Amino acid sequence: MLRISDISKIFNAGTNDQVRALTNVSLDLEEGSFLVIIGTNGSGKSTLLNAVAGSFSVDSGSLHLSGHNITKWPEHRRAKLIGRVFQNPFSGTAPSMSIAENLALAARRGRSRGLGLALDSSVREELRGRVRTLNMGLEDRLDNPIGSLSGGQRQALTLLMASWLKPDLLLLDEHTAALDPKSADQVLQLTHEIITRDKITTLMVTHSMQQAVNLGNRIVMMNKGRVLHDISGSARENITAEDLLGRFEDLRRREQLGDSIGGLLLGAKGVTELMAIFEAIAGVDQNLDAREIALIAEFSQRWQIIPPDLTEGPVQAPGDILALRECVTNYLRISPPAEQATELLDVLHHFVNADDMVSTEEAIVMDEISAMIMAYVTHSGVLGKHEVVIVPQTSEQSIAIASLLPGIDATSMRGGTVYSVGRFFSAKYAEVVCEKYVALGLFTTRIEV
Ligand SMILES: Nc1ncnc2c1ncn2[C@@H]1O[C@H](COP(=O)(O)OP(=O)(O)O)[C@@H](O)[C@H]1O
Ligand SMILES: [Mg+2]
Known part of the structure; x- marks a missing residue:
């Protein structure tokens, strides 16, 4: 016809x-x-x-x-x-x-x-x-x-x-x-x-x-x-109006997913950075449970990003709280919406508290991350007052530092040169950072600024 x-x-x-x-x-x-x-x-x-x-x-x-x-x-x-x-x-x-x-x-x-x-x-x-x-x-x-x-x-x-x-x-x-x-x-x-x-x-x-x-x-x-x-x-x-609406709903969901893939390709803000954070926290936490996975899924859906597959086990070296902080730094650097950053913090808090026991490491990194995100959200411009510096004892060490941490800030201090690893909000977190460099045989200390 x-x-x-x-x-x-x-x-x-x-x-x-x-x-x-x-x-x-x-x-x-x-x-x-x-x-x-x-x-x-x-x-x-x-x-x-x-x-x-x-x-x-x-x-x-x-x-x-x-x-x-x-x-x-x-x-x-x-x-x-x-x-x-x-x-x-x-x-x-x-x-x-x-x-x-x-x-x-x-x-x-x-x-x-x-x-x-x-x-x-x-x-x-x-x-x-x-x-x-x-x-x-x-x-x-x-x-x-x-x-x-x-x-x-x-x-x-x-x-x-x-x-x-x-x-x-x-x-x-x-x-x-x-x-x-x-x-x-x-x-x-x-x-x-x-x-x-x-x-x-x-x-x-x-x-x-x-x-x-x-x-x-x-x-x-x-x-x-x-x-x-x-x-x-x-x-x-047998079809009902609800069934048809359901098909539109499916379509909408799929297209949002599609859009976020498109957005990722166009460099949509924060998608990669957020994924890195979730992967890093999974690494710190080590025991990812269903509740935690659900938290990430909820957040991802709300902000229309594709959640990373975390069921494969930790991507980061276990317990690497430094990597987590670095991921958050990278995320804040791309100027995400304040609302999203605040929500992310909520999710991370839930995450850490989701299991019965909050490890010392988790508590330390959460203090640091909370302060970072709050400083960002409130535009306080405040930097952490705990600075970690490496003081080379020999010229070989200076060379080693330069190759280990390219681009690190060098300051002259009392006739010598000190290298600043960074400024941190949490004193305990700064101590953890110090220990990492001390373990490498470098004289490292935390100073208040
Ligand atoms: N004469 C036209 N010239 C240019 N674009 C058109 C013309 N007619 C439709 N389009 C475009 O083609 C697409 C489909 O339009 P249309 O068939 O009117 O959609 P619908 O009826 O499903 O709402 C839309 O992007 C619309 O802007
Ligand atoms: Mg029409």
């Missing part, structure tokens, strides 16, 4: 405004079937209907309707086979012409023979009869201009006109979206009656899940110019 074969459409190809509106869309509609199309804004629903109606030619693929290859047919030629109703009640009718004239025009549309514009009394009677079926009292207002009608009345009339000659195909593009709920219900009821009575093959776009479930015998969900779901048969019979 209608065969849409592998059609694609790119708008403004080769320019900055290029849009891939349809990509390899194929759909086969049996005669008398009623397909409802759903999808987010911009997913290509209207473009698909416009491609069928011939508002533009497709870039590739083909369209067959009632045995004709209509791919190259101009719009007006297709209009002989296709009836259309748009979202806007003001399109599709001539506002200054009367109801009767509009209907007569519709009855003639695309046909050389027909009712004609001359409205003799028998024609008027036929029009009156058809309009009466709308149950809107319009049969007594046949000579009123269409422009004087409400949106609902107009859409009902447009629908009547579009289906007047029992088109091979009826295209409805959110035709009740601009109406108040009561009028929308009326027009939907009418849609149902006309389509079932005349068994018109129909493609209807709607944003209402309830409409999608109540009407038609097949549902297609579009996304980014493609058919994502095609639901028919028993799956269609």
